[in-house]
Amino acid sequence: MKFRIRFATQIVGAFTILAVLFVIVLMVAIGTGQGWxxxxxxxxxxxxxASGLNIGMSVDFRGFEVGRVTNITLxxxxxxxxxxxxxxxxxxxxxxxxxxxxxxxxxxGGTLVxxxxxxxxxxLEQFSVIPEWNSQIGRAIREVGFVERSQPPDPISTVLAELxxxxxxxxxxxxxxELILDTLAGTLDGTVTEGPVxxxxxxxxxxxxxxxxxxxxxxxxxxxSDDLLVSVNRIADNAAAASDEFRDPAGIVPxxxxxxxxxxxxxxxxNVLFDEILDIFASINSTLDELNEVARxxxxxxxxxxxxxxxxxxxxxxxQDVLTGLRNNPLLRGGIPxxxxxxxxxxxxREAQF
Amino acid sequence: xxxAVGERVLRAPKELLYALGFMVEIVxxxxxxxxxxxxxxGGGVLKMQILFTGVNALSIVAVLSLAIGAxxxxxxxxxxxxxxxxxxxxxxxxxxxxxxxxxxxxxxxVIARSGTAISTELGGMVVDHQIEAYMATGLNPITYLAxxxxxGVVISLALLNIYFNFxxxxxxxxxxxxxxxxxxxxxxxxxxxxxxxxxxxxxxxKSIVFGIIIGSxxxxxxxxxxxxxxxxxxxxxxxxxxxxxLTVIANAAITLVSYL
Numbered sequence: 146m147k148f149r150i151r152f153a154t155q156i157v158g159a160f161t162i163l164a165v166l167f168v169i170v171l172m173v174a175i176g177t178g179q180g181w182x183x184x185x186x187x188x189x190x191x192x193x194x195a196s197g198l199n200i201g202m203s204v205d206f207r208g209f210e211v212g213r214v215t216n217i218t219l220x221x222x223x224x225x226x227x228x229x230x231x232x233x234x235x236x237x238x239x240x241x242x243x244x245x246x247x248x249x250x251x252x253x254g255g256t257l258v259x260x261x262x263x264x265x266x267x268x269l270e271q272f273s274v275i276p277e278w279n280s281q282i283g284r285a286i287r288e289v290g291f292v293e294r295s296q297p298p299d300p301i302s303t304v305l306a307e308l309x310x311x312x313x314x315x316x317x318x319x320x321x322x323e324l325i326l327d328t329l330a331g332t333l334d335g336t337v338t339e340g341p342v343x344x345x346x347x348x349x350x351x352x353x354x355x356x357x358x359x360x361x362x363x364x365x366x367x368x369x370s371d372d373l374l375v376s377v378n379r380i381a382d383n384a385a386a387a388s389d390e391f392r393d394p395a396g397i398v399p400x401x402x403x404x405x406x407x408x409x410x411x412x413x414x415x416n417v418l419f420d421e422i423l424d425i426f427a428s429i430n431s432t433l434d435e436l437n438e439v440a441r442x443x444x445x446x447x448x449x450x451x452x453x454x455x456x457x458x459x460x461x462x463x464x465q466d467v468l469t470g471l472r473n474n475p476l477l478r479g480g481i482p483x484x485x486x487x488x489x490x491x492x493x494x495r496e497a498q499f
Numbered sequence: 500x501x502x503a504v505g506e507r508v509l510r511a512p513k514e515l516l517y518a519l520g521f522m523v524e525i526v527x528x529x530x531x532x533x534x535x536x537x538x539x540x541g542g543g544v545l546k547m548q549i550l551f552t553g554v555n556a557l558s559i560v561a562v563l564s565l566a567i568g569a570x571x572x573x574x575x576x577x578x579x580x581x582x583x584x585x586x587x588x589x590x591x592x593x594x595x596x597x598x599x600x601x602x603x604x605x606x607x608x609v610i611a612r613s614g615t616a617i618s619t620e621l622g623g624m625v626v627d628h629q630i631e632a633y634m635a636t637g638l639n640p641i642t643y644l645a646x647x648x649x650x651g652v653v654i655s656l657a658l659l660n661i662y663f664n665f666x667x668x669x670x671x672x673x674x675x676x677x678x679x680x681x682x683x684x685x686x687x688x689x690x691x692x693x694x695x696x697x698x699x700x701x702x703x704x705k706s707i708v709f710g711i712i713i714g715s716x717x718x719x720x721x722x723x724x725x726x727x728x729x730x731x732x733x734x735x736x737x738x739x740x741x742x743x744x745l746t747v748i749a750n751a752a753i754t755l756v757s758y759l
Contacts, residue, residue, distance in 0.1 A: 156554055167665045174691070178692070
């Protein structure tokens with residue numbers, strides 16, 4: 146402790162000098178690293194939006210910081226004028242055809258990326274305007290190949306850029322779906338009765354009722370189809386058996402068509418069978434002729450048959466009278482009532498030419 | 500009780516105004532102190548104040564900053580690269596060591612060590628009537644006793660803050676080499692890319708303001724002792740409490756201003 150007090154001045158001096166020295170070294174090192182003492186060249190660009198952009202943001206080329214954004218203002222055309230500087234050692238990268246691109250995302254922040262022009266190796270003059278990557282001029286420069294992309298686009302920025310229109314489409318679809326669902330709900334609960342959706346729903350409901358009726362009919366048909374299926378199965382079995390017989394080399398076909406088969410016997414008998422059949426047909430023909438004669442005779446005798454029947458009827462009536470007389474007999478009942486004769490319209494067969 | 504509360508409420512603004520007047524008086528007497536120093540008087544007080552407040556606190560500050568810096572680097576290197584944000588380690592290091600913890604931790608150390616010492620020493624001088632003796636010989640106690648102590652605290656705090664940064668940024672790198680080796684070029688390159696002049700200005704401004712607050716509060720509380728020796732520890736405790744409170748408030752205000 147005595148040493149410290151004795152050499153207090155030296156100790157305090159050393160304490161102070163070391164601290165100041167450290168500050169100076171640190172400042173020089175950082176200043177050199179960040180280019181505090183290096184001349185900078187000023188350029189500008191025009192962006193459509195300052196979103197993700199801020200003063201002090203770095204200007205990068207292939208991942209290296211080559212400058213910084215120094216000013217952001219809104220111009221008369223409602224675009225954003227961005228002023229940035231480029232360190233002297235990197236100013237050769239700013240050539241004719243160079244473009245800048247704002248690469249920013251909400252997760253990793255952003256940078257202003259410098260893309261080197263390939264049209265000329267001469268650096269652009271200070272205060273020149275460098276077009277933005279997605280501007281009309283920028284697209285034209287890219288199309289003619291006067292610029293090389295210094296670094297691939299940030300994956301997150303790319304994904305977000307692709308997500309934006311996708312989300313907009315999804316939002317639009319959801320809006321349309323909600324509208325359709327509202328209309329459907331209104332149609333189903335009866336509050337909406339007009340419009341294509343309501344008509345379609347009504348048609349669908351009608352169709353559904355028709356389909357339901359058809360389904361009921363089909364169900365009943367299916368219920369009654371069991372017997373049919375049994376018959377069909379039986380027929381199918383018979384057909385299968387017949388088919389087997391047809392396929393069988395010793396089956397019905399060879400038997401029928403063989404030398405001693407039934408058909409062969411029938412057709413290979415020197416027309417004996419045919420002649421017999423002809424004879425049978427001739428006999429049938431003559432029988433039919435006779436039958437024809439009998440029929441003709443019977444037809445000619447029809448009036449006689451009618452007269453006979455009439456006379457028989459009259460005889461029956463007389464018999465009835467007799468029976469009535471007997472019933473009305475005073476001895477029996479009341480005698481025979483007087484009858485009004487009704488002449489017959491049929492001639493007696495005795496009056497005809499018999 | 501109501502009377503006591505009312506009396507304290509009415510007395511608080513008066514005390515605040517008096518304290519502000521005391522600080523203005525100290526600042527106003529700084530040129531007088533340097534004139535006196537040119538004439539060969541009062542220089543020893545400043546020197547000894549820097550020795551006791553700055554040099555003697557260097558070991559604590561060094562250990563603290565080394566530990567904090569090493570922990571930040573080790574934790575950052577083990578966690579942040581997994582999230583693809585390894586470069587953020589340097590931003591965190593600068594924010595914690597340079598902007599925030601450096602000034603405030605050195606301020607707390609100085610409050611605990613020198614704030615209490617100054618208020619106790621001056622309180623004892625009041626009790627022993629030494630202040631009256633100085634005044635009797637024509638020496639302004641503010642110029643001769645308060646100004647060099649406040650200046651000593653301000654200078655010490657600024658220097659300690661620089662050392663805190665040195666050990667926090669450079670020393671902790673060496674400690675990290677024992678646990679998780681890291682290339683010096685990579686470390687310096689990352690540090691250069693993250694630090695800005697604004698960080699140093701904010702840190703330096705904080706240490707100056709904190710020094711003025713701590714020195715003024717400690718000397719004010721020390722000279723506020725009236726006659727009894729029992730008042731001395733009470734004033735020392737008040738110096739610590741008020742010093743910490745005002746330092747934290749000032750820290751928040753400066754941080755807010757620096758980010759505007």
